[in-house]
Amino acid sequence: MVARNRLLNCQKRLSQSFRRSARMYLGDLPAHLKRYSLEYYRELSSYKKITCKNNILDEVMESQIILCGDYHSSSQAQRTVLRILREILHSIKKEKKTLYLGLEILRAQDNIRAQQIKNSEISEAQFLDAISFHRWGFNWENYAPLFDFARQWKLSLFGLSPDRMGSLESRDAFAARVISNWAQQDPNAVIFCLMGDLHLAQNHLPQEIKSELKNKRVSKRVLTIHQNYDDLYWKLVEKKRESQGEVVELSKDVFCILNTAPWIKLQSHLSSVEEVSGVEESYEPSDTALQLIEGIAYFLGIKKKEIGNGADIDIRESQDSRSTFSYSEKVFYLGSPNLNHLAKLSSQYLHSKLSGFSGDFEDPQRDFYPWVWAETLGYLGSKIINPKRKCQGINDFKSASDPAMKTAYRHLKKEFLVSKTGVKPSSSFWPKKKYTVDEVMQSQKVALLLGKLLGQAMFELILKNKISLSFLRELFKTSFGAEAESLYFEWCRKVDSYSLRSFSYREKL
Numbered sequence: 001m002v003a004r005n006r007l008l009n010c011q012k013r014l015s016q017s018f019r020r021s022a023r024m025y026l027g028d029l030p031a032h033l034k035r036y037s038l039e040y041y042r043e044l045s046s047y048k049k050i051t052c053k054n055n056i057l058d059e060v061m062e063s064q065i066i067l068c069g070d071y072h073s074s075s076q077a078q079r080t081v082l083r084i085l086r087e088i089l090h091s092i093k094k095e096k097k098t099l100y101l102g103l104e105i106l107r108a109q110d111n112i113r114a115q116q117i118k119n120s121e122i123s124e125a126q127f128l129d130a131i132s133f134h135r136w137g138f139n140w141e142n143y144a145p146l147f148d149f150a151r152q153w154k155l156s157l158f159g160l161s162p163d164r165m166g167s168l169e170s171r172d173a174f175a176a177r178v179i180s181n182w183a184q185q186d187p188n189a190v191i192f193c194l195m196g197d198l199h200l201a202q203n204h205l206p207q208e209i210k211s212e213l214k215n216k217r218v219s220k221r222v223l224t225i226h227q228n229y230d231d232l233y234w235k236l237v238e239k240k241r242e243s244q245g246e247v248v249e250l251s252k253d254v255f256c257i258l259n260t261a262p263w264i265k266l267q268s269h270l271s272s273v274e275e276v277s278g279v280e281e282s283y284e285p286s287d288t289a290l291q292l293i294e295g296i297a298y299f300l301g302i303k304k305k306e307i308g309n310g311a312d313i314d315i316r317e318s319q320d321s322r323s324t325f326s327y328s329e330k331v332f333y334l335g336s337p338n339l340n341h342l343a344k345l346s347s348q349y350l351h352s353k354l355s356g357f358s359g360d361f362e363d364p365q366r367d368f369y370p371w372v373w374a375e376t377l378g379y380l381g382s383k384i385i386n387p388k389r390k391c392q393g394i395n396d397f398k399s400a401s402d403p404a405m406k407t408a409y410r411h412l413k414k415e416f417l418v419s420k421t422g423v424k425p426s427s428s429f430w431p432k433k434k435y436t437v438d439e440v441m442q443s444q445k446v447a448l449l450l451g452k453l454l455g456q457a458m459f460e461l462i463l464k465n466k467i468s469l470s471f472l473r474e475l476f477k478t479s480f481g482a483e484a485e486s487l488y489f490e491w492c493r494k495v496d497s498y499s500l501r502s503f504s505y506r507e508k509l
Contacts, residue, residue, distance in 0.1 A: 003469055003472070006301070022269060025270060036204075043201050047235070048251060052247055055247065059223055059253075060223060063190075063223035063253075064220040065220050066191070066223045067200050067209075067223065067225065069197030071196075071228060071260075071265055073271070075141070077260070078143055078194070081194055082149060086149075098186055098189050100158065100191045102158050102160045103157065104160045104193075105138075105161075106160065111158050113131055114158070139272065146194075180218065183220050206222055228259065230265070233261065236258065245258060246258055259508065261387055264386050285334065285337065289345070290310035293310065293349060296343075299384050307353055314330065316331055318334055323336065323341035327357055327361075332349065343381060347377055347378050347380065347381020350381065351476050363440075364440060365430045365431060368443055369487075370481065372451045375447055375450070380455035390505055390508060391505065393456075393502065394409075395503060404448075407442065408449040415496075419493050454491060454501075
């Protein structure tokens with residue numbers, strides 16, 4: 001089976017696996033939510049055309065009310081909003097407009113508290129207690145950056161939810177009244193709202209807003225931006241366009257951003273289970289890790305008996321924010337409950353299991369290229385799990401001020417020289433000497449950057465069917481030693497023949 005087809009089968013299996021887990025832990029949707037969802041599903045059943053980041057930013061700038069869909073448990077949903085706001089803020093200020101931010105997680109009665117936290121008049125703990133944030137059952141860390149952004153740029157925040165939660169339809173009507181009132185009060189307002197994606201079907205909140213505006217005799221353009229509807233993702237997969245179709249236009253003034261795969265959304269919801277009261281059995285990281293390991297192994301064509309039953313999976317909390325897999329201890333050190341981190345460590349665990357590799361990564365002169373390969377296979381495995389994961393490209397390294405990225409760019413220039421001349425430099429990039437702790441950590445950061453970049457390029461080769469599964473299996477079964485450097489340069493020549501590393505992280509949302 002060719003690599004791309006195997007990848008799609010792997011992703012469908014993951015999606016089914018997480019869906020089964022979601023049903024087991026969360027149960028079925030309530031009847032009223034199923035009814036409310038029907039209009040949403042009908043509306044998002046097809047798309048008009050694929051477009052791009054710059055086009056949707058232009059549409060945002062030409063609108064006065066922007067409704068952006070939220071998948072509450074997915075941090076990517078909130079980060080996407082933050083990226084859009086950062087992109088448009090300068091233009092809004094230049095045009096002497098005022099940006100307002102409406103949030104479903106706030107009630108109307110919370111507006112005063114929102115201004116207080118924005119002005120640093122109350123602590124975060126006081127704020128969360130005052131707005132009863134716990135009732136949502138989602139991670140505050142997902143939303144905190146939006147409040148930090150509002151504080152930094154002195155944006156007005158307001159709540160979209162009623163003081164007492166009623167039916168979904170009544171919540172649409174309430175939010176529409178709030179939004180239309182703000183629009184009426186300030187003719188120069190640009191109102192950006194983050195609301196659960198189901199609310200954004202055109203006959204739900206958008207229609208309510210248009211009715212309110214009509215009654216007030218106020219003319220405003222309402223733009224709807226959905227996020228990550230599963231069926232649209234699979235439609236793009238069928239056309240082999242999922243890597244190009246980050247933004248699709250559904251109809252006039254209606255778009256959908258697709259930067260999170262369906263199974264990643266499901267897993268984010270499972271991870272939030274621990275935050276919800278009344279759940280008797282929590283969803284353990286080791287459960288997820290085993291699913292990820294089995295998923296990557298399936299893609300590679302590795303039999304289950306080669307990886308075991310996961311009884312030796314040892315996940316511990318990292319002492320800092322970094323997530324690392326200790327090849328010598330065979331331990332996952334997880335810095336945050338992040339699927340990308342866990343997928344990377346799961347891939348490295350699989351590499352360790354198949355190869356017997358047990359490097360300590362303490363000497364840059366000896367260990368740098370084995371470390372690059374460990375990071376490459378870790379990132380590649382995380383891309384198999386999450387194809388929408390992003391990393392910095394060569395174009396980011398060129399303009400970076402970060403020391404590790406500068407060093408990585410110098411290394412890349414060395415690679416291009418080797419590729420052009422075919423002659424390996426006489427001096428090592430990491431000369432033999434006694435390295436300080438800071439220098440070792442710096443070399444690890446550079447290895448991480450180069451490994452992610454090569455892993456990204458290798459993933460693109462999978463999508464293009466330009467790499468065989470047998471080659472990938474051999475890499476995962478390689479205990480990298482002295483040959484790691486020459487193997488690295490060999491693979492860099494392969495990926496550079498397709499120009500797969502010259503891109504920028506900023507090109508996508």
